[in-house]
Amino acid sequence: MREKLYGGASAVKPVRPGTRRPGREIWQGARAWSIMPARPEPRGATEENGMTQDRGHWGSRLGFILAAAGSAVGLGNLWKFPYLAWENDGGVFVLSYLVAVALFGLPIMIAEFMLGRRAQANPVVAFARLGNRAWSGVGWLGVTAAAVILSYYTVIAGWSLKLFVQCLGWSFGGYPAAGAADFGRFLADGWQQLLLALLFSGLTAFIVYKGVGSGIERGSKIMMPALALILLYILITALVLPEAGAGLAHLFVPKISSFRAEMILEGLGQAFFSLSLGLGAMIAYGSYLKKDVSLPRAALSVTLLDTGMAVVAGIIMFSIIHSIPGMRDQVSASSIGMLFVTLPKLFYTQMPGGALLGPLFFVLLAFAALTSTISLLEVLVSLLVDRQGMTRPRATLLSAGAVFLGSCLSALSLGAVSWLSSFSLFSGKPGVLATLDHLAANWMLPLGGLFTTVFVGWFLGRDAARDELGAGGRGALFAVWLWLIRVVCPLGILALLLAIAMGKDFS
Secondary structure, eight states: HHHTTOOOGGGSSSOOOOOOTTTHHHHTTTTHHSSSSOOOOOOOSSOOOOTTOOOOOSOEEEEEEHHHHHHOOIIIIIHHHHHHHHHHTTTTHHHHHHIIIIIIIIEEEEEEHHHHHHTTSOOOHHHHSSEEEGGGHHHHHHHHHHHHHHHHHHHHHHHHHHHHHHHHHHHOOOTTTTTTHEEEEHHOOOOHHHHHHHHHHHEEEEEETOOOIIIIIHHHHHHHHHHHHHHHHHHHHHTSTHHHHHHHHHHHOGGGOOOOOHHHHHHHHHHHHHHOOOSHHHHHTTTOOTTOOHHHHHHHHHHHHHHHHHHHHHHHHHHHHSSSSSSHHHHHHHHIIIIIIIIIHHHHHHHHHHHHHHHHHHHHHHHHHHHHHHHHHHHHHHHHHHOOOOOHHHHHHHHHHHHHHHHHHHHHHTTHHHHHOOSSSSSSSSHHHHHHHIIIIIIIIHHHHHHHHHIIISSOOOOHHHHHHHHSSSHHHHHHHHHHIIIIIIHHHHHHHHHHHHHHHOO
16 A cells, blocks of 8 residues: 555655755655655645644734733633631631742742743643653643543533523522522532533534634633623622722731741642643643743743733622621631622622622633633644644544543532532542542642652753743843752652642642
């Protein structure tokens, strides 16, 4: 078959490995010279599907920043950050979080962008190409983490679609007295959970299916500005509440007496999850970057956007908590209850303009979750495209379908199937969804971040780092970044892992 395709065995003479074949230019330009039929291109080798011949690139720096920020901005910003800030007495935790973002989050994000652009490949191939086959295990850890998180993230994200539809109904018919009970029954309804997870998985797959430029970048350019506008409107509404000033003071004024050393670890754990670090998403996105984009500036822009939205969400929540009677007890009882039960009730019973706030708030959650699930699925798709030679459409459908099977287990573990609801590998984490969340947030992400810092700091080489950082690879700033990556980040992550091994939970 090969002889027929390339003109017979005599058409090509053996050449010793490592030597240059005479007339190589003629071989490469065979179609133009008509000496022999052209070698068939790999299946699906187009700019749109991301094959290595031309994997595609971001259309603009802004498009990349919005997509990467969309990956980072998710439920962790709008839900988890305000909850952790409240549980850790506000100002001290916020300060700890900002320190963690500056010393750990930003340097590691630069490192992940660097790996992706340097290798022009997904995380698995990137570590193998820049290191060796053993280092590809770090990439596999990231891909596994992305799949695990995506399998339960789509379930939780689906709740935002349910609440959006409910809020539309409440805007016209009023909030029902049995709201909390309704949500409890909703969680235990396996068919609803499966349907919503499938719907959200489908939305995610549709955008990734369209490609880097036409799908991910275009979607981010629509959703991120919309998300910011909705958040701004809700912020203005929250700031006119009677005790908003007290909420701001609580959030931003540190009480030194409240400081605990573990708050630094709390901030570091939140930074990992919020910035999408340690799971390969930023490596995958970085692989589509052009050489003329400054990695430090891009990483700083993404970090500022992500942190800014988390802080704005904190302002909104703290203003509401201080202004609405009974909210303090609701927050302490359950972060899920606060977001999906208490807030909708407040919108429709105690806040001005609640009929508009309710639907908008859950559109906000849906957009934030969708921009995150897109990046998680892209990690899996880029692996199949780069490593297996699949077309993007086929890789997207296969990845999304496989992950949805895992989503089914998480969806049915909320009360629909008893043995899935009672399944546990960790103490105090009953259910498949809680178990997967604990595994990913407490172990996979920190380990991925640790190995990434060690690889970039000690194995990649100064010259490669300087080349990728461009102007940012010279002078004192480069020395500071390298010191953080080599020393501070690994030690901090090791402390985080030690705390987890001793029973600390960051999920």
